[in-house]
Amino acid sequence: MSAFDALVRPALVRIAAPGGGYDPHGDPYWGTGFFIAPGWVLTCAHVVAKGGSAVWRDEPAVGITWEGGETTGRVVLAKPRPATPEEVPARWDFPDLALVHVPDAQGAACVRLSERPPTTPSPISLHGWSHQTGEVRIRHAEGEAHAVDGGALLLRWTLPVEGVSGGPVVDLRRGAVIGLNKGRGRDEGAAVPLTALRELHDVPGGEILHEVLRAHDRHHLDRLRRPRGGRTWTAAQMELWPAAARGVSPVRRTQLYGRFAELPPPTGPGEVMALVDAVKRRVLHPDYQAVLETDARTWRDGVGLLHELHATQQEGRPGSTDLGLDAVLLYAAHVVRHLTDRYGTGPGMEGLGRLEDWIVDESGGAHGAVQEEIAALLDPEAPRSGGTDAEHEEPAGRPAREAGARADVRIEVDDVPWATPQRYTWRMMLLFDGHTVSPLSGNDAGVARDQLQDALRAPLVDALRRGDSGDHLAAVEVVLPRELFDLPLDTWRLTPEEEHFGERSLPLGQRRIVVLRDRHRSHHPPSPEWRRRWRGSESGPLRAVPLRAEVLTAGAEAHAPHIRRESRMGAYERLGGAVDGSVPVYCGPVGGGDGHRAMDVALAAGHPIALWRHGAPEHGDCAEFHHKAGKLLAGAGSAEGLHQPVRTLRLRAADPEADPGERSEHAWAEDLAVLYDPPDRPPFDDLLQGPPLLGEADR
8 A cells, every 4th residue: 555545544435325334245335435524524426316315305324334334424515416306417517526424433534635726737646445346445546637627637647447436536745635536538537626625615504614624624633643553644744745844844734724723714715815815915025916816715725825935936025935934824823813803812712822822833933024023913902904904005996895805896797799689798806906806707608688697696606705804895896888777786686596684685785885887988098077077076075966957857747758858968068067076866767768868978078976776767756866865975975985875775775674754765765876987997998808717826
């Protein structure tokens, strides 16, 4: 046996019908799995699916046999998962993962999971049970991981044999599991990269995965402290560690991850990446910003992005050559400060003190400036500096997200001119400082207007997780062609079905800043009028001006066909002559008809902010709407002050349990839409041609 085969075997499990055991004449053999934490087995969804509907009915229907005994397990998480227990999918798409709870196996040995995306090419070994020769026995082979393509980790020079599906793939260079065997093609094998495990966080009940991964790290820290005979994964990794190397050794990582396991987990990838970004700005370059995103879900994921930083990335700046150690220690100190600010240091947070002690003990070899910054972060009396809350001055014009949010979410939608019927392409991205863009996903084939909400829901959920940081929420700005200005974006929900009251069931506009921007004028450099009016809106005061003049003069009959409409040139003269800080307001929709023509004029006159109602096609309350919109603007004072009052109004106008009088008072604000279009946002001439590239950051 190889060194890692000996470590894998105690954690390897044979999966079969309950009662099958090692008996080759017993119940049918399904496949392989392995312990990732005491009492928890990871395998492929298609392996446990061989047990039929009982597996998906939350029953203990999975037979588990390992060196420590035989028992049954229950599938807790899986992706994909059949819509009904009786359904048999035609194919098992990636990630093809299942997490099985095995409560009777608390003493089982566990593999060591990698905290980094797989690097290729890398030498690997495959492990699993197989009955290819007629007898069920453990198989082991070596090969090379040579690419990640379409969600698959591609394997060369060896092919998974029948039955090893669900078994671990070990990176022999780093000594950690980087994937699961899935299947084979004609010339190469395919594995599920371990990074796909992050997708289980998002399935119903996925929060349990945090506890599983924390149990994994506690297990390896315990084995480091009390080896119990035999070699440990940490010891095997240390044998791969260069003798003269400094930095974040496998022992240090085991100690750190074990201490992270005592802390509350992050709420999403944005919370982790905000700290990673802050550290990289400190040790690499003050203007550092990742171009591509990493879906970090645990505190240990942040270490995976930092512990192999090299001095060559520092671009001539003097200081320590061991950037990985400096970065990881500084990151750990940021985690302490971040969680202290959020939760305090009371009961249940004792792990913060143990992590702090470890940082202090290990930071003696860090760069002097890093040591000073760590000391400041660990001092609860020190003012917050160098952290995630607006470390750098942001340019004017961002949608004033809450201080502490990592990024805004920007959605760009464009029409496909040649498509019949009309279709719209889209792309999703993060906007970090008003100018720096990180692309996430897109669709250049286009979807129909009535399909946009469904098409954007899942990518938007993913983007918001990355933009949010803890309690601080990302804003959403949607760049639209003018015919889509009446899309009810503020009413969109992050879940397609009605569910219990919570943050995902609330319409977007009631929980977050949601604003629209004009796609047409973003194709061109800002006009002088646009810049001048934005400066006026920033400084304030704000005051209402009618988008259509006849609305106020004609009263309830303003929308009647016989009412004389203001001419386009007359509207341009009036709106162009309005004082800076004026905001066009309109009591009806602007995606077509009179409202659309008037909005064209307002945008040509340089107005960066406008209010209207995307609903209310038939109404007689225009005078009331304009009066109350004027009071709203006057109270807001400036562009940045407009967001919170609008969100409060949306909540009050949509409250079905409010007093009838109060509901009537706020009824004018139902379907309220906001154009918030600063002139200094990207892009000016970047037409949407196709989806951006996807990838992992900083490998």
